Amino acid sequence: MKSALNAPHLCNEEAAIAYVEAQLWPDGPVCPHCGTIDQATRLRGKSTRRGLWKCRACRKPFTVRMRTIFESSHIPLHVWLQAIYLICSSKKGISTRRIQRTLGGSMKTAWFLMHRIRLAMDESGGGPLGGEGKIVESDETYTVYKEGGPTWFLHPEHGWRRRTGGDRVPVVTLVERGGRARSQKTENITAATLRDVIFSGVDTKSRLMTDELHAYRRIGRDFAGHDAVNHGEEEWSRKLVDGIMAHTNTVEGFFSLLKRGIYGCYFHVSEEHLHRYLAEFDFRYSHRSALGIEDGERTDRAIRAAKGKRLTYQTARGGRSGEEEIPF
Ligand SMILES: [Zn+2]
Structure with missing residues (x-):
């Protein structure tokens, strides 16, 4: 049997270093100090750190x-690659506990490892979605509970009640049909907020698809086209004159996956770290199998995205117990 987990770069440190070098340096080693390409000598020798190069220019x-x-981490590179493979191949995400049990080490190490990978997966700085002839769906949902309040509260008449919609963190997601997804947590769902998210994330040459929310009407006017379905009137999709379907089923499908992941796998995602999980779900969606991108290629893309990103500090408990440096 050809198990994906038997790949040399997932089992062997030398192979893992060579693999990451090939992914990050397709044109030969790049000196991070002076930027010189393919002018470095590999340092060998018993006492030399593995994977060490010396730049001939500087x-x-x-x-x-x-x-x-991966910088300043003591975790072997092949274990990093195992973690990246697992997170990239698990459609609904993979819990920190699962990662810790599978890869070993402490929960804290697993937690930081996962968050660093989520940082690599973050493509929120990329170009806008859509473009001429492209359709972008926008929708909003409520996810995890906001910080600082109990999930349950004592209702004066009805006893203990679970908190509802208003106390959850809103998330606005944009999905280009046949393309990428981009999610953003927001303070609220007002016209101004939606405006910010949509104008910074969608090319106005796109055709926008939304629900009937009033705020979308004015926003829609600045786009090449805007169609809304009226969920309040139980209208879920409508065939337009040019044969295109007006609906927001694509972005709703994304939300259902996100929610199954957050509630079924991660359980308690805090508001503070929600954006990292959103980046994870966006990344897997934007590089999904339906676009012909399989687990191996998705993993390679995440490895390549590791370049230029460093999480130099991160607090385990939202800073309340003091700032903590990454412990590895
Ligand atoms: Zn150099």
Whole structure:
């Protein structure tokens, strides 16, 4: 049997280093100090750190980990690659507990490892979705409960009640049909907020699809086209004159996956870290199998995205118990 987990770069450190080098440096080693490409010598020798290079231009040593999410981590690179493979191949996400049990180490290490990978997966800084002839759906949902309040409250008449919609963190997601997804947590769902999210995330040459929310009407006027379905009137989709379907089923499908992940797998995602989980779900969606991108290629894309990203500080408990440096 050909198990994906038997791949050399997931089992062997030398192979893992070579693999990451090939992904990050397709044109040869790049010196992170001076930027010189393919002018470095691999340092070998018993006492030399594995994967060490010396730049012939600036004479400084470096490894492929520098200036990436892997920097200043003591976790072997092949274990990093195992974690990236697991997170990229698990459609609804993978819990920190599962990662810790599978890869070993402490829960804290697993937690930081996962968050660094989520940082690599974050594509929110990329270009706008859509464009001429493209359709972008926008929708909003309420996810995890806001910080600082109990999930249950004592209602004066009805006893203990679970908190409802208003106390949850809103998320606005934009999905380009046949393309990428981008989610953003927001303070509220007002016209101004939607405006910000949509104008910064969608090319106005696109055709916008939304529900009947009033705020979308004015926003829609600035786009090449805008169609809304009236969920209040139980209208879920409508065939338009040019044969295109007006609906927001694509973005709703994304939400159902996100919610199954958050509630079924991650259980308590805090408001503070929600954006990292959104980046994770966006990434898997934007590089999904339906677009012909399978687990291996999705993992390679996440590895390549590790470049130029560093999480230099991160608090485990929202800073309440003091700032903590990454412990590895
Ligand atoms: Zn150099």
